[in-house]
Amino acid sequence: MLKRMRRAKPAVSPDFLRIGAPPAPPASWEEVVRAGSTGFDPAAEHARMDNPMRDAYFAQGDRLASKWTHYLDAYDRHLSRYRGKPVRLLEIGVNHGGSLQVWRRYLGPQAVIHGLDIDPRCAGVGDPGTTIHIGSQTDRALLRRIVEAMGGIDVVIDDGSHVSAHQIATFETLYPLMAPDGVYAVEDVHCSYWPAVGGGLRAPGAFMEYAKDLLDRLHARYVLDPDPEPRDPGFADVTDSIAFYDSLVVFERRPKGPARAIPVGHRMLD
Numbered sequence: 001m002l003k004r005m006r007r008a009k010p011a012v013s014p015d016f017l018r019i020g021a022p023p024a025p026p027a028s029w030e031e032v033v034r035a036g037s038t039g040f041d042p043a044a045e046h047a048r049m050d051n052p053m054r055d056a057y058f059a060q061g062d063r064l065a066s067k068w069t070h071y072l073d074a075y076d077r078h079l080s081r082y083r084g085k086p087v088r089l090l091e092i093g094v095n096h097g098g099s100l101q102v103w104r105r106y107l108g109p110q111a112v113i114h115g116l117d118i119d120p121r122c123a124g125v126g127d128p129g130t131t132i133h134i135g136s137q138t139d140r141a142l143l144r145r146i147v148e149a150m151g152g153i154d155v156v157i158d159d160g161s162h163v164s165a166h167q168i169a170t171f172e173t174l175y176p177l178m179a180p181d182g183v184y185a186v187e188d189v190h191c192s193y194w195p196a197v198g199g200g201l202r203a204p205g206a207f208m209e210y211a212k213d214l215l216d217r218l219h220a221r222y223v224l225d226p227d228p229e230p231r232d233p234g235f236a237d238v239t240d241s242i243a244f245y246d247s248l249v250v251f252e253r254r255p256k257g258p259a260r261a262i263p264v265g266h267r268m269l270d
C-alpha cells in the first residue's frame with residue numbers, strides 16, 4: 001500500500017468562498033443518500049445536459065441501474081473515445097445488472113463488458129455477450145484472473161462495496177494491469193467521509209485521503225523532500241490526470257516522462 005505522506009493543515013482558508021453559516025450536518029449517511037435519490041423527474045434530469053451517456057442511461061427500462069446523474073457527464077467526458085471500439089470494461093458492483101446494460105448501450109456491440117459482484121444472485125442478471133464474475137473485489141487473485149479472461153483491461157468502474165480499504169486494494173491490484181491509456185473510476189467516494197465504511201473527514205485510510213496522496217505522487221518530480229518515498233515518480237510516469245468530481249474520482253493513465261517546457265517565439269524583454 002502507498003506509504004502515507006506527512007500532511008500539514010489544509011492550505012485553503014475555510015473562509016474562501018464561504019456563503020454564510022454552513023447547513024447543519026446530516027443526521028446520518030442514510031439521510032444523505034435518500035435526499036440525493038428521491039423526488040427527481042428522469043425526463044428533466046435527462047434534459048439538464050445532453051450527451052450520449054445520459055441518452056444511454058435514461059433509455060434504460062429493463063434492469064435497475066443506479067448512478068448519480070452528474071457521473072454520466074463525467075463518464076462521457078472520459079470515455080467517449082471508446083464508443084464503437086472493442087474497449088474492455090470491468091464494473092465492480094453489478095447489483096440488478098442495469099448498469100452493465102447501460103455500458104453496452106453507450107459503448108456499443110464491440111465492447112468487452114465484465115461485471116464482478118460478491119452477491120451470487122448477480123450471476124443471473126447478465127446478458128449474452130456480457131460476463132459476470134462472482135467474488136470479492138478484495139480477492140486480488142480473482143481480479144488478476146478476470147483481467148486475463150478479458151484479454152487486458154481499459155476501463156474500471158469501482159461501484160462495489162464502497163469500503164475504503166476495498167477500494168484501495170482493488171485499485172492497487174488493477175491499476176498496474178491496465179492499458180497504458182486506461183481510465184479508472186471510483187464511484188461514491190462520499191463514503192470516504194462516513195465512519196460506517198472506514199472513513200471520516202481526513203480520516204487516515206479513507207480512499208479520499210489515499211487519492212489526495214496520489215495527487216502529490218503525480219507531482220513527485222517536484223518534491224524537494226529528502227525522503228525518497230514521496231519523490232518516487234512511478235505513479236506520475238504512468239498517470240496523466242486525476243479528476244475529482246463530487247463523489248467520483250477518475251484516473252486517466254498515459255505513459256509519460258518528466259514534463260517539458262519548450263519555449264517558442266522570440267524573447268521580448270532582453
Ligand SMILES: C[S@@+](CC[C@H](N)C(=O)[O-])C[C@H]1O[C@@H](n2cnc3c(N)ncnc32)[C@H](O)[C@@H]1O
Nearest residue numbers: 065066093095099117118119136137159160161
Ligand atoms: C451500488 S451497487 C452497484 C450498482 C450498479 N453498479 C449500478 O450502477 O446500478 C453495489 C454492489 O456491490 C456489491 N458488493 C458489495 N461488496 C462487494 C465486494 N467486496 N466485492 C464485490 N462486490 C461487492 C453489492 O453486492 C452490490 O450489488
